[in-house]
Amino acid sequence: MGGNALVTVQSMTSTNTSDVRQTVEQIRRLEEAGCEIVRVAVPDDEAASALGPILREIRIPLVADIHFHYKLALKSIEQGVHCIRINPGNIGGIERLREVVRAAEQAHVPIRVGVNSGSLEDDILRRHGFKVTASALVESAVRNVRILEDAGFGDVKISVKSTDVLTTIEAYRLLSAAVDYPLHLGVTEAGRGRPAHIKSAIAMGALLMDGIGDTIRISLTEDPVNEVHAAYDLLKAIKLRERGVDLITCPTCGRIEIDLMKLSDELERRLGHIREPVRVAVLGCVVNGPGEAREADIGIAGGRGVGMLVKDGKFVRKVKESDMVDVLVEEVEKIAAEKRRSR
Ligand code: SF4
Structure with a gap:
């Protein structure tokens, strides 16, 4: 110390x-x-x-x-x-x-x-x-x-x-x-x-x-x-330690088309076991979503009932709102495993 x-x-x-x-x-x-x-x-x-x-x-x-x-x-x-x-x-x-x-x-x-x-x-x-x-x-x-x-x-x-x-x-x-x-x-x-x-x-x-x-x-x-x-x-x-998921979510506004509060609560609960530093962005719409998601390891920009999955800054595919949590959890676990292996 x-x-x-x-x-x-x-x-x-x-x-x-x-x-x-x-x-x-x-x-x-x-x-x-x-x-x-x-x-x-x-x-x-x-x-x-x-x-x-x-x-x-x-x-x-x-x-x-x-x-x-x-x-x-x-x-x-x-x-x-x-x-x-x-x-x-x-x-x-x-x-x-x-x-x-x-x-x-x-x-x-x-x-x-x-x-x-x-x-x-x-x-x-x-x-x-x-x-x-x-x-x-x-x-x-x-x-x-x-x-x-x-x-x-x-x-x-x-x-x-x-x-x-x-x-x-x-x-x-x-x-x-x-x-x-x-x-x-x-x-x-x-x-x-x-x-x-x-x-x-x-x-x-x-x-x-x-x-x-x-x-x-x-x-x-x-x-x-x-x-x-x-x-x-x-x-x-303040970047003095790295541990677990850094979940970036927008504050939501009148443009929101997905239930972001429910989504982020579920993600927080289901990603609590991750120890490796992984940045996850979940944004409510396509206004700032794709840009913010590009800054993260993995991200989703919401639309009406669907979201754009972005990994390492690149668009991967569309994901149904009902599948978003499962898809993100799976992707975050993969990224965490890669980080563990490369340590
Ligand atoms: S990302 Fe979209 S929904 Fe979220 S606060 Fe910004 S404009 Fe509103």
């Missing part, structure tokens, strides 16, 4: 970590969706004891999220986690922190310093007029990182998440100028649905376009699998 490595996609489980079966089941669904790093809450000893059994059943790196209890950090490392998230300032004093650092060092486990709106220290809040400002978040992050550095530890990544989009952007900009560690991006408690997606897209889009950020989580009050899909949508939109 960091440097020229790809920006990775993270999520966090919403299960009770001590319930191994449910947690593993959720992590497997996250893996299937493309999640590359997963974080689990470790609030108590039972959860820490579950980490080993969970790790034996999953394929992606696991981050243990710990607050206040240094013994939980030690136990998580013992259980074999790949990273711990702590705030060094709230782990119970410098001696306890040193113990955690020693264990992390020996196990080659990095530490994520995760500062967010709700975790600011009292003295920092006071100095910033009891407001969660960008500079307050950065001050806290830098202080916590310095504590680790003073304890001789440098395998660190940092996040400074705010619930506010503009504060998040400013905080990460300040932080990236102040330190040279990998940064984990996110807007905390972003909510659910459309507003949450937009908040995260603006904050992380702006930062990633500036070259800031090494790993992202789109926090949603939803099934965490949706976080992974949203993260890839964001990264694909």
